[in-house]
Amino acid sequence: MIRIENLSxxxxxxxxxxxxxxxxxxxxxxxxxxxxxxxxxxxxTVPDTGSVLIDNREPRKSDIGWVNxxxxxxxxxxxxxxEIASTLxxxxxxxxxxxxxxxxxxxxxxxxxLSARMVRELSGGEKVLVALAAAMIQDPRALVLDECDSHLDxxxxxxxxxxxxxxxxxxxxxxxxxxxxxxLSDHLVFxxxxxxxxSGTPESVFARLADTAFYPLSWKCRA
Amino acid sequence: xxVQGMKLVLDDVKATLGTWSFSAQGIFDEGLHLVCGDxxxxxxxxxxxxxxxxxxxxxxxxxxxVSSLMVSFQFPEYHITGTTVHDECKSWGLDPETILSSISLxxxxxxxxxxxxRGELKRLHLACVxxxxxxxxxLDEPFSSxxxxxxxxxxxxxxxxSKGITVLFTHEQAIFxxxxxxxxxxxxxxxxxxxxxxGLWNWHHAPPLIRTLIAAGKTPKNISPEDLMEAACMT
Amino acid sequence: MHDIRLRxxxxxxxxxxxxxxxxxxIAAFIWWLLFTPNLHLIRKNRLVLPSVILIxxxxxxxxxxxxxxxxxxxxxxxxxxxGVWLLAGQKRGEFLNLGCWxxxxxxxFELGMLAEMALQNLNTLTTDFDRIRAAERMxxxxxxxxxxxxxxxxxxHGTLMRAxxxxxxxxxxxxxxxxxxxPVFARKKGDLVAVFFAICAAVIxxxxx
Numbered sequence: 001m002i003r004i005e006n007l008s009x010x011x012x013x014x015x016x017x018x019x020x021x022x023x024x025x026x027x028x029x030x031x032x033x034x035x036x037x038x039x040x041x042x043x044x045t046v047p048d049t050g051s052v053l054i055d056n057r058e059p060r061k062s063d064i065g066w067v068n069x070x071x072x073x074x075x076x077x078x079x080x081x082x083e084i085a086s087t088l089x090x091x092x093x094x095x096x097x098x099x100x101x102x103x104x105x106x107x108x109x110x111x112x113x114l115s116a117r118m119v120r121e122l123s124g125g126e127k128v129l130v131a132l133a134a135a136m137i138q139d140p141r142a143l144v145l146d147e148c149d150s151h152l153d154x155x156x157x158x159x160x161x162x163x164x165x166x167x168x169x170x171x172x173x174x175x176x177x178x179x180x181x182x183x184l185s186d187h188l189v190f191x192x193x194x195x196x197x198x199s200g201t202p203e204s205v206f207a208r209l210a211d212t213a214f215y216p217l218s219w220k221c222r223a
Numbered sequence: 224x225x226v227q228g229m230k231l232v233l234d235d236v237k238a239t240l241g242t243w244s245f246s247a248q249g250i251f252d253e254g255l256h257l258v259c260g261d262x263x264x265x266x267x268x269x270x271x272x273x274x275x276x277x278x279x280x281x282x283x284x285x286x287x288x289v290s291s292l293m294v295s296f297q298f299p300e301y302h303i304t305g306t307t308v309h310d311e312c313k314s315w316g317l318d319p320e321t322i323l324s325s326i327s328l329x330x331x332x333x334x335x336x337x338x339x340x341r342g343e344l345k346r347l348h349l350a351c352v353x354x355x356x357x358x359x360x361x362l363d364e365p366f367s368s369x370x371x372x373x374x375x376x377x378x379x380x381x382x383x384x385s386k387g388i389t390v391l392f393t394h395e396q397a398i399f400x401x402x403x404x405x406x407x408x409x410x411x412x413x414x415x416x417x418x419x420x421x422g423l424w425n426w427h428h429a430p431p432l433i434r435t436l437i438a439a440g441k442t443p444k445n446i447s448p449e450d451l452m453e454a455a456c457m458t
Numbered sequence: 459m460h461d462i463r464l465r466x467x468x469x470x471x472x473x474x475x476x477x478x479x480x481x482x483x484i485a486a487f488i489w490w491l492l493f494t495p496n497l498h499l500i501r502k503n504r505l506v507l508p509s510v511i512l513i514x515x516x517x518x519x520x521x522x523x524x525x526x527x528x529x530x531x532x533x534x535x536x537x538x539x540x541g542v543w544l545l546a547g548q549k550r551g552e553f554l555n556l557g558c559w560x561x562x563x564x565x566x567f568e569l570g571m572l573a574e575m576a577l578q579n580l581n582t583l584t585t586d587f588d589r590i591r592a593a594e595r596m597x598x599x600x601x602x603x604x605x606x607x608x609x610x611x612x613x614x615h616g617t618l619m620r621a622x623x624x625x626x627x628x629x630x631x632x633x634x635x636x637x638x639x640x641p642v643f644a645r646k647k648g649d650l651v652a653v654f655f656a657i658c659a660a661v662i663x664x665x666x667x
Contacts, residue, residue: 030342030370044626066630073623076571076631078550078578089637090628092563098638118550121243123261124394134631150367153261154396154431177370180397180431213371217397217448218432221455276592293596300616301586302593304608314597337615
């Protein structure tokens with residue numbers, strides 16, 4: 001369980017929130033605090049007061065995978081294989097193990113043929129796959145994605161969603177402006193001006209947002 | 224068919240970068256053109272070539288009767304010249320009060336535009352760009368960094384744009400303005416799909432909802448959310 | 459020159475020799491003419507002209523105030539040409555390999571990675587600069603001294619934003635100090651010949667001093 005208690009950081013204030021395993025989408029208008037919440041859960045920032053615990057451990061003491069919004073800003077190294085292997089290299093793991101694990105994840109993600117390519121020459125969808133592979137190579141406890149789908153077409157989004165769900169990562173926390181994608185989550189959190197307004201299943205949350213632009217268009221068309 | 228009046232002509236235009244290549248042929252006349260394609264498919268390169276900011280490797284780009292032109296880049300920071308939000312509006316030749324009140328940024332008029340959030344800066348930039356009547360307006364990923372409310376608002380503004388050639392490059396999948404023409408970039412080439420509703424049949428990578436409606440025999444008249452809902456309600 | 463170790467060594471030696479004396483600068487210049495793609499490099503690198511202008515400005519001041527400006531200009535130009543050659547031949551990952559080979563997998567890795575990131579940022583700055591100038595032109599802002607400030611602001615802002623993203627990525631990927639790296643170097647036949655003549659140029663410069 002991800003547990004948040006009495007959290008405050010800048011304009012974000014959350015009294016209590018519990019998130020079970022599975023895929024949780026965080027939605028809301030710009031400036032509502034989505035990125036702030038995700039960065040706190042990833043351990044990139046620490047709260048001014050209160051706590052964030054992932055299975056009773058602080059995020060900075062857990063393995064977390066992180067992918068941010070812009071495909072071109074997610075890279076430290078130039079080649080696909082170097083980028084994917086970066087977490088393992090920083091842990092000073094032996095070259096043989098790095099090679100084996102990098103190859104394994106490249107095969108899983110369908111990136112083997114791109115291994116020696118320069119990341120900046122890839123398509124948007126391929127870049128996000130590389131960033132995801134780099135984030136997932138050390139089997140993180142939680143995967144935190146900050147609108148990383150915002151530069152992808154429908155096919156790429158589906159492919160990446162499939163990879164995430166098959167990964168076995170217990171907690172996937174993502175922010176998105178794609179309400180169709182949000183409607184497929186296990187849990188949904190709606191933020192407004194730094195507060196959680198609604199939290200629960202997509203059906204229950206979207207029912208409260210029926211008259212807003214946040215309600216999925218496909219659901220409106222179904223009705 | 225000969226197109227009269229203002230137009231942008233791509234005549235066998237080609238671009239290459241390493242192993243990647245791209246070609247485009249077509250005529251863009253007055254109205255709103257939607258150009259779709261995945262990130263990295265060549266949209267930004269084509270946008271730059273259309274504006275004359277990037278030379279094509281071969282072929283030609285001609286702008287007939289186009290006396291004013293603007294390209295809105297995906298990252299609005301590139302366009303910032305003012306040191307305050309107020310001055311930034313003035314740098315576009317616009318009245319700051321009118322612009323800022325339309326996007327609820329009046330209280331931030333004295334702030335440095337580079338200190339606005341991503342969404343606020345994009346809102347400011349698009350408000351300034353769309354307030355000017357350019358003959359040719361090229362928008363490269365205008366929905367990037369916008370939330371659903373803002374996307375809807377921009378789409379309404381775009382739908383009501385009556386003059387000039389507006390070319391909208393986007394990989395957006397849900398919220399669209401009403402468009403006059405649909406193009407898509409796939410397999411390294413620009414394809415003309417046509418005008419809605421017929422053009423929707425030729426749109427290979429149309430968003431899932433549009434494909435679902437077409438498959439159900441409910442082809443929408445256009446692609447705005449209102450058009451899709453109207454089509455969905457058809458019996 | 460394919461081996462980054464030889465290339466960096468030769469560049470360091472020739473730059474030093476060129477900076478210290480006119481005979482050294484002449485010897486280094488002749489080496490540059492013989493062993494590098496010379497004019498092609500100058501045409502390809504957009505930073506050469508601004509560097510020439512900057513060096514020229516300081517040379518004029520030096521000449522007016524105390525003399526030696528002409529000598530300074532010639533020597534610095536050769537140093538710049540050597541530097542352009544060093545960077546033009548750079549392939550991704552080379553500085554990381556060089557850093558690890560020189561200083562090991564902790565400090566060397568860190569220095570090498572910093573050098574790679576700096577070069578990456580340089581490329582991004584060039585693209586950003588082009589876009590900013592294009593955006594300014596479309597807005598009707600003419601090139602000139604007045605346009606430098608907004609360009610500079612946006613470039614600095616963009617660099618800081620990217621630095622923040624990079625710092626976050628490094629932190630979340632568990633970077634502490636250094637990493638695993640097995641340096642690999644490529645070499646071609648002509649490399650050693652070019653290095654030999656670079657050493658000769660240095661010896662000649664010392665003899666003529």
